[in-house]
Amino acid sequence: MKTLYSIFFFLVSILTFAQTARVKGIVLDENNQPVENVNVSFQENKTVTNSNGFYILTIPSNVKSNLKFSHVSLKVAVISLELKPNEDYEFNIILKSNVEQIGEVVITNNSRKRVEGVTTISPKAIRLIPGANAGVENILKTLPGVYSNNELSTQYAVRGGNYDENLVYVNEIEVYRPFLIRSGQQEGLSFTNTDLVQNVDFSAGGFQAKFGDKLSSVLDITYRRPTKFGASLEASFLGASLAVENASKNQKWTAITGVRYRDNRLLVNSQKTETDFKPRFADIQTYITFTPNAKWQHSFLGNISQNKYDYKPLFSKTNFGTISEPIALLIEYQGQEKDKYTTVFGAYKGTYSVNENFDLKFIGSAYHTTEQEYFDILAQYRLGEVNSNLGDDNFGNVEYTRGVGSQLSHARNDLDALIVNAEVKGFHKKNDNQIEWGIKYTKESIRDRLREWEVVDSAGFSLNNPILDTPVNEQPYTPYTGPLVPYSNVRAKNFTDINRISGYTQWNRRTKWNEHDIFTNIGVRAQQWQVSEDNINGKSQMTFSPRAQFAIKPNWDMDMLFRLSGGLYHQPPFYRELRDKEGVVQPNVKAQKSVHIVLGNDYSFKMWSRPFRLVSEIYYKSLSDVNPYTLDNVRIRYAANNNATAYAEGLDLRLNGEFVPGTESWLSFGYLKTEENIDNKGFIARPTDQRLKFGILFQDYVPNIPALKMYLNLVYNTGLPGGSPSYANPYDYQLRLRDYRRADAGFSYVFTDRARAKEEGSWLYKFKELSLGLEIFNMFNNQNAITNTWVRDVYTKQQYGVPNYLTTRVFSVKLVAKL
Incomplete structure (x- = not known):
């Protein structure tokens, strides 16, 4: 027993x-x-x-x-x-980083993004670098290949494309901009809340098939998941923001919420036009995650935004001409503009890990916007010669009037849009191979009413629309007997529905060739869509877009990598691209096509015993089925008839590193040439043909007072085509605006941060960061112009292009606090 x-x-x-x-x-x-x-x-x-x-x-x-x-x-x-x-x-x-941290900036190499040609931007730099519209887009405008000549706008053009050709994702969810915006002053807040940002990636071309159907660029933003309680506050003369974050004890629940308010009066009041201006731009965003187990993760991204733009111009005076013959345009205004843009956005994302080599993602989102654009503004102008006698009591006054006139502008534009998306993505990994795929359904419903007209008269008689085939008005020399019509008149009502199904698949592999590392990515996108206008279906259309990337990292002593990427890119028309210059939707507009070829080199090295990186890219785009457009401020109007071909070619260079120990800065240079051929009339410059670009983002500190810091954001762009009248035939007028030059500087004193943490008992102990700074916008007070106003001198039959200037030098104070 x-x-x-x-x-x-x-x-x-x-x-x-x-x-x-x-x-x-x-x-x-x-x-x-x-x-x-x-x-x-x-x-x-x-x-x-x-x-x-x-x-x-x-x-x-x-x-x-x-x-x-x-x-x-x-x-x-x-x-x-x-x-x-x-x-x-x-x-x-x-896990904590073992990368050596110098001061406040950590410079590391991310091999995957380096191979893909993706630029990664530090969220800290985004928050610190000054700008009239500080944020992600403000930093993008210092990069080579990214162009903008309007500091009041967050929109940007990339390598010859326009504002509608850029993809923006937040946590893999595509986000949208308002439709009716016509001026940078009206934009208010960018969708991206920098207080919530964890990572920012940007690709200026040759991007992979997993990204959507646009021609120019991808901005891929990731919001962070907090690990404990935190709060941050930022306040300046331009507005304020507050962010609060927290996580449950077991880290299964996390939430971060940001509230922002912005008031642009400080900037707009620096312009030449005296106004009674009341902007109210506000939004609230939240990002919530729930991780019940190691298999599942759920997240919700929500945003409510309301931008109200009340504008009442009073008086403006613009001096132009030459030193020997100075001229002034004086305008008195009556009336006002009332615009309102209200958007609600919500998105769910679920990630399921089937096993360690297979993940599934489910994404659903809805975007709803209601927009109104109402204005009645009467502008009465006087064009005259200025007294240039320095000793005269009337120096600077208009003494002789060359012409008088008036302009009455009216609009009652309303838009209601609902965009719904449902998407499934898969990720598979086996050995050195990775396969990604996805399929997405999109439903777009837009209800749009356009009612706008403009009447112009000079010296007591009405000017006809120059585009219409009406008799030439030669008053006061000969009587005019033709019909009286508005200078411009747009009336349309659109009930548009668009159904889209898109998908992609791509394969990644990393291999060895002798001792060299080889990276390969091959993929294809497809999209089928159909436009229905007032319940009448257009034709069903489909596109296929093969894309590839190849990179090699030689086994050299130098840390160098070479990239070749490109493919066929399509941009099926979004709503604005379907609407012609008369505001009428053309349901059978085809997708614009572009063949991309991008050759790049990435060289990492040390200089002064500090890390640096030089990135250079040569690119060429051949475009067909191009949808020509005109650009006025930030408003784009399409011809909606695919009657052009185009090309873009250029060179981008960017050198970044620690020019000052412990801080990251960069220098960028871009050369671009882009032209289009409309109706086989020959190649002319496209509206975004901005030939040369220089950008500097520089950070520094006082050696003996390291808590005193300086930030400089400098951009120089050669002038855009756009100096011609809006009605002009572009083949007759190829005038350019003046070069765009702008420098924004920020100075701040850091009371405490991670590098200068205070001991327990100090009133600063509970702060992770506390700083107070001074910002100077347009430090050198350059007069940049966004468009020209064309004024006709009746008696001499001359037209004068009067620049519409942007902001002058402005000072602001900024407080940043983090708990």
Whole structure:
């Protein structure tokens, strides 16, 4: 009997010892990003994390030992662990960086983004660098290939494209801009809240198939998942923002919410026009995540925005001409403009890890906007010669009137748009191969009413629309007997529905050729869409867009990488591209086509014992089925008839690194030439043909007072085509605006931050960051013009292009506090 008991207890002990448990979880870095290829070990049991940072490891139960996490670029973490038999234990960990931090900026190499030709921008730099519209777009405008000549606008053009050719994603969810915006002053807030941003990636061309159907660029933004409570406040003369974040104790729930308010009166009041201006731009955004287990993660992104733009111009005086013959345009206004843009956006994203090599994502979003644009403005002008006698009491006054006239502008434009998306994505990994795919359905419903007209008269008689075939008005020399028509008149009512199905698949592989690293990406996109206008269906259309990227990193002593990317890119028309110059929707507009070829070089090196990086790219685009357009301020009007071909070619250079120890700065240069051929009349400059671009983003500090910092944002662009009258035939007028030159500077004193943390007991101890600064916008007071107003001198039959100037030098104070 004793023998039987001994055998029984021996078997039980063996079974108990043989029983196992499981530990699983997600490994994150300090930015709350999942970390791939982390080695996880428990005694002899080992595994590695997948692309989502997920790991699962079977370990012996009832054994106390160390669970170890190690990664080549992160600090090793070790915890002591003992699990019960069959216990399923979830453990999520944040690994600290072992990259040496100098001052406040950490410069690292991200090999995947480097291979893809993606520019990564630090969220801290985005928040610190000054600008009239500070934020992500403000930084983008310093990059080569990115062009803008309007500091009041957050819109930008990339390598010859226009404002409608850029993709913007937040957490893989496409976001949209208002439709009726015609002036940069009306834009208010960008969708992206920089207080919530964790990562910003930007690609100026040759991007992968996983990104959508646009011709020019991709801005890919990731909002962060907080790990504990925090709050930040930013306030200046231009507005304020507040962000609050928190996470549950078990890290399963996280939430971050930001509220912003902006008032542009400080900037607009610096313009030449005296106004009674009451802008009210406000929004609230929230990003919530829920991770119930290692398999699932759910998130919600929501935004409510209301921009109200009340504008009442009073008087303006613009001096132009020459020193020997100065001329002034004096305008008195009556009337006002009332615009309102209200948008509501919500999106759900679910990520399911089927196993360590297979992930699924489910994305659904809805965007609703109601917009109104109402104005009645009477402008009565006087054009005259200015007294240029320095000793005269009337110096600077208009003494002789060359012409008088008036302009009455009217609009009652309303728009209601609803855009709904549903998308499924998959990610597979096997050895060195990665396959990604996705399919997306989009429904767009737009209800639009355009009612706008303009009447112009000079010296007491009405000017006809120059585009219409009406008799020439030669008053006062000969009587005019033709019909009286408005100078411009647009009337349309559109009920437009668009159904789209799009999808993509792409393959990535990293291999070796001798001792050289080879990276390959091949993919294809497809989209089918149909436009219905007032319940009448247009024809169904489909496009296919093959794309590829190839990169090689030679096994050289120099850290150098070469890239070749490109393919066929299509842009199926969005609503604004369907609407012609008369405001009428043309449902059968075809997708614009572009063949991209981008050759790039990426060279990382050390200078002055500090890291630097030089990125250079040569690109060429050949475009067909082009939809010609005119550009007035930020308003785009399309011909909607695909009657042009075009091309764009250029060179982009960017050098970034620690010009000052502990701070990251960069210099950029861009050359661009883009032309179009409309109706086979020959090639002329496109509206975005901005030949040369220089940009500088520079950070510095006082050596003896390192808490005193300086930030400089400098941009120089050669002039855009756009100096001609809006009605002019572009083949007859190819005038350009003056060069755009702007420098914004910021000076701040940092009371405390991570590098200067205060001891417990100090009133600054609870602050992660506290700084007070002075910002100077347009530091050198350059007079930049966005358009020209064309005034006719009746008696001499001359026309004068009077520049519409942007903002002058402006000062502001800025407070930043973080808990």
